Amino acid sequence: EPEVTQTPSHQVTQMGQEVILRCVPISNHLYFYWYRQILGQKVEFLVSFYNNEISEKSEIFDDQFSVERPDGSNFTLKIRSTKLEDSAMYFCASGPLIRFSVFGPGTRLTVL
Amino acid sequence: TQLLEQSPQFLSIQEGENLTVYCNSSSVFSSLQWYRQEPGEGPVLLVTVVTGGEVKKLKRLTFQFGDARKDSSLHITAAQPGDTGLYLCALRGSSNTGKLIFGQGTTLQVKP
Numbered sequence: 001e002p003e004v005t006q007t008p009s010h011q012v013t014q015m016g017q018e019v020i021l022r023c024v025p026i027s028n029h030l031y032f033y034w035y036r037q038i039l040g041q042k043v044e045f046l047v048s049f050y051n052n053e054i055s056e057k058s059e060i061f062d063d064q065f066s067v068e069r070p071d072g073s074n075f076t077l078k079i080r081s082t083k084l085e086d087s088a089m090y091f092c093a094s095g096p097l098i099r100f101s102v103f104g105p106g107t108r109l110t111v112l
Numbered sequence: 113t114q115l116l117e118q119s120p121q122f123l124s125i126q127e128g129e130n131l132t133v134y135c136n137s138s139s140v141f142s143s144l145q146w147y148r149q150e151p152g153e154g155p156v157l158l159v160t161v162v163t164g165g166e167v168k169k170l171k172r173l174t175f176q177f178g179d180a181r182k183d184s185s186l187h188i189t190a191a192q193p194g195d196t197g198l199y200l201c202a203l204r205g206s207s208n209t210g211k212l213i214f215g216q217g218t219t220l221q222v223k224p
Contacts, residue, residue, distance in 0.1 A: 031210050033210065035212075042217065043155065043200065043214040044214075045211045045213065050210075056207050091155070093154070098204070098208065098209070098210035099143070099210065101212065102157075103154030105152070106153065
């Protein structure tokens, strides 16, 4: 069964460093998303991406965040200068339709 | 912004017991999804309910959508240790980008 994959599974970084979280969505999917889940809190929407552009972003998704689909298969989330409060699980999701999303296993980001 | 409230927040029961968890909103929603999330993994879709009063069954899980489409419940019959996990309800945002808005979840522990 096709699945969304994410790398790395765990990323540890120093505050102020740039990180890139990588996702490989399911191949025929058209809609792509990033969510995050701070420990003990709810899953929060960050950004949606369709037709090679951002279709919606949340208040969390400020200028420190960016997304790219560089080669038609990977979907990346970049945080330019990480802060302690960026520590969270980051989930990528993709879907063939707006109303259906498949989530990846997540990347745990720890900012020290 | 439409919010989802889930209750209870935590539930610890013995194997074989029945349980119900709830998801409520102050606003009407067009559809609602239930997900299950295990530690270290992303949310996995269980069901989508669309019609007011709708009841869907998935083995020992029964999902109900309230008549007024402002609430939903998940009932598990004869819970098993494998049912342990975080149960999340979510609705699609009104922006038509596929964004999901999650409740805070119910953490279920089923003890053998």
